[in-house]
Amino acid sequence: MTEATGIVGEFLALKAETDADLLAMQCGDFYEFFDDDAETVAEELDLKVSQKSSHGSSYPMAGVPVDDLTPYLKALVERGYRVAVADQHETADGHAREITRVVTPGTLVDTGRENAQYLAAVVRDSEGRSPSGNRTQSGDGDAYGLAFADITTGQFQVTSLDGPDAAADLVTELYRFDPVEILPGPDVRTDDDLLEGVRERTDATMTLHATNAFAPGRARHTVREQFGTETVESVGIADDDAAVRAAGAVLSYVEETGQGALASITRLRAYGATDHVALDATTQRNLELTETMQGDRDGSLFSTIDHTVTSAGGRLLREWLSRPRRVRGELTRRQSAVAALAEAAMAREDLRETLDGAYDLERLASMAATGSADAGDLLRIADTLALLPAVDDLVESTDRLAESPLADIVAGADREAAADLAADLDAAIVDDPPDTVTQGGLFRRGYDDELDEVIAAHEEAEEWIETLDEREKRRHGLTHLQVDRNKTDGYYIQVGKSEADDVPDEYEGIKTLKNSERFTIPELEEKEREILRLEERRGEMEYDRFRDLRERVGERADLLQTVGRALAELDALASLATHAVRNDWARPELHDGQALSVRQGRHPVVEQTTEFVPNDLHMDEDRRFLIVTGPNMSGKSTYMRQAALITLLAQVGSFVPAESARVGLVDGIYTRVGALDELAQGRSTFMVEMQELSNILHSASEESLVILDEVGRGTATYDGISIAWAATEYLVNQVRAKTLFATHYHELTALGDELPTVENVHVAVAGEPDSPAGSGTSSHAADESDGDVTFLRTVREGPTDRSYGIHVADLAGVPEPVVDRSRNVLERLREDEAIEVRGGEQESGETTQVVFDLDSGQFERSGGGGEERVATDGSPDRDPERGDIDPDAEAVVEELRDLDVNETPPVELMATVQAWQERLEGHDS
Structure with a gap:
């Protein structure tokens, strides 16, 4: 293709100067994209593509009006494009263009995002x-x-x-x-x-x-x-x-x-x-702080407690939840502010009503500083600054608020400076300014004497035009006459067809329409030239003065940000107080020790959608590790998550969902709750589970809170129990973090009798007698086999010894024959009775029966010609007494004998066990 010249050649030359993905080049009243950029923009933004000829070749072209560039830029940047903008300016030789800015995802000023844009x-x-x-x-x-x-x-x-x-x-x-x-x-x-x-x-x-x-x-x-x-x-x-x-x-x-x-x-x-409190990505996702596990805002902690009335307040509240503090003085200050707002109900509602009129001053300050604010934005700044005195008066006039930290928050913003700037802006900008800042009509009379003279002359000329039709009707006896203006004909006099022949000779025809004629007269042409000169002059003068005004506002960005931050903080605190009052939340006592004591605690999100059963929780120096057992779906996960969320809310400065709470400040909250395959990254469920556990064992400290919802369930039973057992010992003896560990491995409950600081609690079912506190035992009077189990959602001391999984399978809709057969197999396993393998008849017509050997963890065939060991997958198993162990398996056994379990770190031990398992499974296959 021949090298482009003219506008297309200039576009391609400018594009070569930048590493941006796209270039928008101003050509008069439009920003144009050419060549490949035009095709890309047209596809992304559904624009029409035309063709531009240059030096015998044709190039795709797409464009947007100058005043409409911002929304198109925003759409392109949000799709990940970096867009260079080349603006046009006048020179002695005509037009010149140069790249003035590059807009990227992180430098887009005019954004519609509610959240921060870092x-x-x-x-x-x-x-x-x-x-x-x-x-x-x-x-x-x-x-x-x-x-x-x-x-x-x-x-x-x-x-x-x-x-x-x-x-x-x-x-x-x-x-x-x-x-x-x-x-x-x-x-x-x-x-x-x-x-x-x-x-x-x-x-x-x-x-x-x-x-x-x-x-x-x-x-x-x-x-x-x-x-x-x-x-x-x-x-x-x-x-x-x-x-x-x-x-x-x-x-x-x-x-x-x-x-x-x-x-x-x-x-x-x-x-x-x-x-700040360490919250890794896994914990933030598991606790659903700002979005649910499915990626929805609704159902998250943030959406539940967010009653803010401003975008800046919501953004700040989200920041607090994502980055809880460890500074007790700051948290106590927030708590006191929330308490004051909770007690002063009328003042709180008045404050929220006042703040409801506030705009996002922090973002408006940035728009003014970057030169992207229009006249409407400056008015919004003025309106928001004007709220500060009202807010200040409201706080000062309410004793409870005046005595709280709220007074210091308001006092941190310069009320006098804010009022002065608001007054200056209000005196400058008209009530309803135009969207564009280049065509005039922005300023009030009295703002600038020189500008006032031009505005007066312009208005006088416009008035002459507005009264021309009545004068012409009277002078020439015409009834169907009107004066108007359009871009094609400029100002004109339009006369109906029936009177078109009666117009005076000075009327010069310029266009014939179906039912009328358009004319002009020398006086109208002269006045039109005068108006155009005045409009151009007024537009230039107003634009110059507007830029000066906007620059002065931008220079006060620090003031705007201070006021904006104060209003946002008031809004966020009022939101916390509103939620606390509506949901009967309590102010937690903060301290620097290990204790976490919650009376009648609730889950802040779940309590919104169901009749919640509150529970107590007590942890201290002598009770740092709780093993939580109980039926599936009984509420173990909710109980543990509410402990984490109550701790987190306390370190936000919020009240908490409980009758009372005493919370020791933590340096981090770590969770391992379930796991999903990440096959695209080559990681199975068990690998994800082990990596999350590894992170916790490496990262948590004595001042952390750890939530473990099952460990080791992604592998074979004995491997899983071993890993969970070793991890428990390591957390108790080495990490010493406050830990709640939910498990279905009932064997682990024995650790409550052997390890200091470890206690058992369980979620009860109907029919279970209350266990004495700290007894370490509980009954399972409600038997799973009878098919009638009621979850009480109540946490009691001591362990439980079954999970009621078959009952959950029934609730989930598993076919009745499967549920019934499960109960039958479970009952026989408990009684050590032989189990008939249905569908496993031999040629002789005999029925195969097997018994599960708890010592070996394997099924053994029963009856007939003696007993034969059967692996849990149904394959024959070698008898160790016969000495026919496979060489590969024997090598693993030898390595196991040589391994010093006491000297091997838990994570290394888990990796070794997994490697052995993979070797054995690979050999079997």
């Missing part, structure tokens, strides 16, 4: 510099630096992670922040395993940013230029190379994209892992 950078310091600036010891692993910027709100946060689990912690932080775009540093780009882990946990776009942006010297200079040397020192990252490099890369990228968003990034906040 741009993240990740760097690795392979020398292992710790957050304190010290080198980590050899073998302790790498250190990682993380920076998160939300340019829609101006939030900017940095941290460092180091130690042997730093890579896993990094993935957890990325899952927690859920960035839309990630900039991996040079050392991270080559770590395929890490990148794969990140891709599994986030949907973020990966963007390769310039390597030199991550260089320590350049990054440090960039950060200090943005925030000042004193700020970098004061927040404690001056000696933290990893954090500084990540922060510098983010700032460099935002500046390079040309969005102008750096003006909204006014505050740098460094946070540490010790400030």
Whole structure:
């Protein structure tokens, strides 16, 4: 194809200057896409494709109006495209175009997302510099630096992670922040395993940013230029190379994209892992904090307790749930604010009603700073700032609120400065400004004297036009005459067909229609030229003044963000108070010890949809590990999850669903609840289960809360019991975390009598007598075989010795013959009676019967010519006494004899057992 020239050639030349996926180039009143970009945009956005000829060749072309570019950009960016924008400007030689910005998922300012929109950078310091600036010891692993910027709100946060689990912690932080775009540093780009882990946990776009942006010297200079040397020192990252490099890369990228968003990034906040509760991706998913296991918002903890009336308040509440705090002073402050709002019911509702009129100031501040705010946005800023005095007065006039931390929250925003800016904006912008900022009609009279003169002249000329028709009717005796304007004919006088021949000679015809004629006169043409000059002049002057006004507002981004954050915090606290009052939640007592004591606790989500049975929970130094047994579907999982959610809510600063609660602050919450095959990643259910268990055993500490809902169920019974037993011992003796462990391996309940700090509890069924507290025993008076079992959902002391699984199978609709046969087999197993194998008749007509040998864990054929061992899969089993053990199996046995169980870490032991199992299964096949 011949090389393109003209507009298409200019487009292709500009496209070659950028690494963006698409280019939108302004051509007059439209932004055009050409060539492959046009085809892509047309397919993505359902645009019509036309053809543009250039130098004898034809190129696809698609375009959108200048004023409509933003929604199209948003749609493209949300699909993962990076879009460069080339704007047109006038020069002495005509038009010129240049790329002014690149819009990416992390730098899209005008977004409709309710949640935060983070741009993240990740760097690795392979020398292992710790957050304190010290080198980590050899073998302790790498250190990682993380920076998160939300340019829609101006939030900017940095941290460092180091130690042997730093890579896993990094993935957890990325899952927690859920960035839309990630900039991996040079050392991270080559770590395929890490990148794969990140891709599994986030949907973020990966963007390769310039390597030199991550260089320590350049990054440090960039950060200090943005925030000042004193700020970098004061927040404690001056000696933290990893954090500084990540922060510098983010700032460099935002500046390079040309969005102008750096003006909204006014505050740098460094946070540490010790400030927040560790919540890995698995735990957040299992506890359904912000979405259910199916990915729905409804049914999550957030949707249940969210009564916020502003988007900023909802965003903040979601942030609190995803990142609970460990700072008791901050949590106590929130609790006191919630308590005050809960007690002052009328004031709380008045506050929520007032906040209901607030717009998202943090995002509006960013839009003003980046130059994307229109006149309506400035009015929304003014309206929201004007709410601050009303909120302040409401808090001050209510004694309960005035004495609470709410007063400090409001006082943190500069009421006088907010009122002044609101008044300035209200005095400048008309009540109903046009959507475009280039055509005039934005400003009130009195805002600018020079502009007022042009507006007066323009309005005078328009009035002359508006009264022309009446004057012409009177002058010439015409009745069917009107004056109008359109883009084709400009201003014109239209006269009905019946009177068209009676118009004076000065009327010059310009168009004939079916029922009328259009004319013009010299005075009208002159006045039209005057109006066009005035409109152009007014549009230019108003646009210049609007940009100045918007820039001044952008310079007050810090004020807007402070006010916006205060209003959002009030909204989030009012939401927590509203839910607490409506659902009879209690203020928990916080402390730094091991105790977790809950009286009549409930699950915050489940209680909304069912008549909930509350339960008590007590854990302390001497009672740190609870083995939870009971029937399937009886409520074990709910009981454990509610313990985790009550702990989490307490460390959000919320009240909790209980009659009373005393909660020891934890450094992390870890859960292992069920597992699904991840076959696409080559991981079976059991492998996923073991990896989750491994993470817990490595990550949890004495100050953590661990929830284990079954361990070892994905493998053979004896393997599973062994793993669960070893994991229990390790958690009790080494980790010492508060742990609730639900299991169907009733053999584990014996550990309650042997290990200190381990106790048994169970979920009761109807007919079971109350067990004495701490007795370690319970009855199973309600027998599964009778087919009539009622779950009480009540947790009692001591273990249970059966799971009532057949009853659950019946409830699930398993065919009745299968359920009946199951009961029959179960009864015979309990009585050590022979079981007839139905369908297994021999040629002689005899019936095969088998007995389950508890000692060997195998079935043995009964009757006839003696007994023969049968594996649980029905295949004949070798008799060890005959000495005919397979050589491969014998090798495994020898390895088992040589293994020192007491000196082998549990995770290594589990891996060894699994390897043996795979060797044996491979040989059998």
